[in-house]
Amino acid sequence: MDQFDKQILAILQKDNQTPQRDIGERVGLSAAAVQRRIKRMRADGVIQADIAVLNRESMGSPITLMVEVFLDSEKIEEIDAVKKLFLSASEVQQCYYVTGESDFMLVIVVASMTEYEKLTRKLFFGSKNVRRFRTIIVMGVEKLGLEVPIV
C-alpha cells in the first residue's frame, strides 16, 4: 500500500468509472500497472465494493430513518445477537456500534412507513435485549457519501 495505491484509491472512491489509462496518467503509471494494482486491491478487500449511487427522488423518494438503539445487557453475546439481527435486514443500510448512552445507530431506508413499522417489530420489539429505541426521521438528505480520508 504505497503512495500510488493511495492515489488510485482516492480517484476510485470518487469515480470508479475512471478509465485506467486516465488514472495512470494522473498518478504516473502505465495503465497496466494501474490495472494490476486495482485487481490486487480488490482481491485483498481494500476495495470492498463498487456501487452506483442512485438519486432517491427518482426512486420514488424512499424514507430514510436513523435509529438510536439502547440495549439492556451489554454482554458480548447479547450484543452480537442483536447486531446479527440488524444486519439480517436489507433495509438497514448502515449499522454502527457506538459509545455513549446508546449502543447502536442504524440508518434505514424503506419505501413506506408501513414497512418501517413492520421492521420495527422484527428488529426492536422482537428482541428482548432492546430497552428502547429512538427514531429520527430524515426530512432531507443533503449529502450522501462514503469517502474516507486518505493519508
Added chain:
Amino acid sequence: MDQFDKQILAILQKDNQTPQRDIGERVGLSAAAVQRRIKRMRADGVIQADIAVLNRESMGSPITLMVEVFLDSEKIEEIDAVKKLFLSASEVQQCYYVTGESDFMLVIVVASMTEYEKLTRKLFFGSKNVRRFRTIIVMGVEKLGLEVPIV
C-alpha cells in the same frame, strides 16, 4: 423509468462493474439497449455517482463520528446557512436534515481526533446558530451501504 430500468439499477447499486452483457442477459435486453439506458440514466442524474467503497481498516482506520446538531433558530435562512457550512467540509460525508429534538445529523469521517476537534470549531463553535451538538463515537462499522429499495 420502466421495469427494465429498475432491474438495471437494482444490479448497479450492488455492483456497478457488472458487464452490460451480463445485465442484458439477466433482464432480457441486448447489451446495446442496456448501455443506452445506463447512459441515459447517468445523464438524467438517476445514477448520481459511481464509487468504490474502501475498507477502512486498510486505510488506517479513520474515525467515524455521528453528530446530532441542535439549532437555535429554525428560520429557513439560518438553517440554510449552517447546512451550507456543513456541506463545505469534506469530512462531512453524510448530512441529514431531520425532525424531532434536533435539526441535523451528520456522519463525519476523520483521520484523527485532533482533526475532529478542529472541525468542531469550524462547524459548531464558529456558528452562532448551533445551540449544542452531541457527538456519538463509532466503535465499529458493522454495515455500510447506500442502497435504496426499488419498487
Added chain:
DNA sequence: GTGTTTGTGCAACAAAATTGCACCGGGTCT
C-alpha cells in the same frame, strides 16, 4: 556476485462499451 522476488512498461490480445443502421410497434394526423 548470483539468484529470487516484486513490480514495471510495452505490445499484443481479449473483452467490453459504443455507434451506425435497419427495423418494429405505438401513437397521431389526415
Added chain:
DNA sequence: AGACCCGGTGCAATTTTGTTGCACAAACAC
C-alpha cells in the same frame, strides 16, 4: 385505413478499455 413520426430495439461493426505475456530493472537474501 393509410402515411408518418417517435422512441426504442437487436445486430454487427467499430472503438475503447481492460488484461496478459514478456523482457527488464530495482531491492533484497544468501
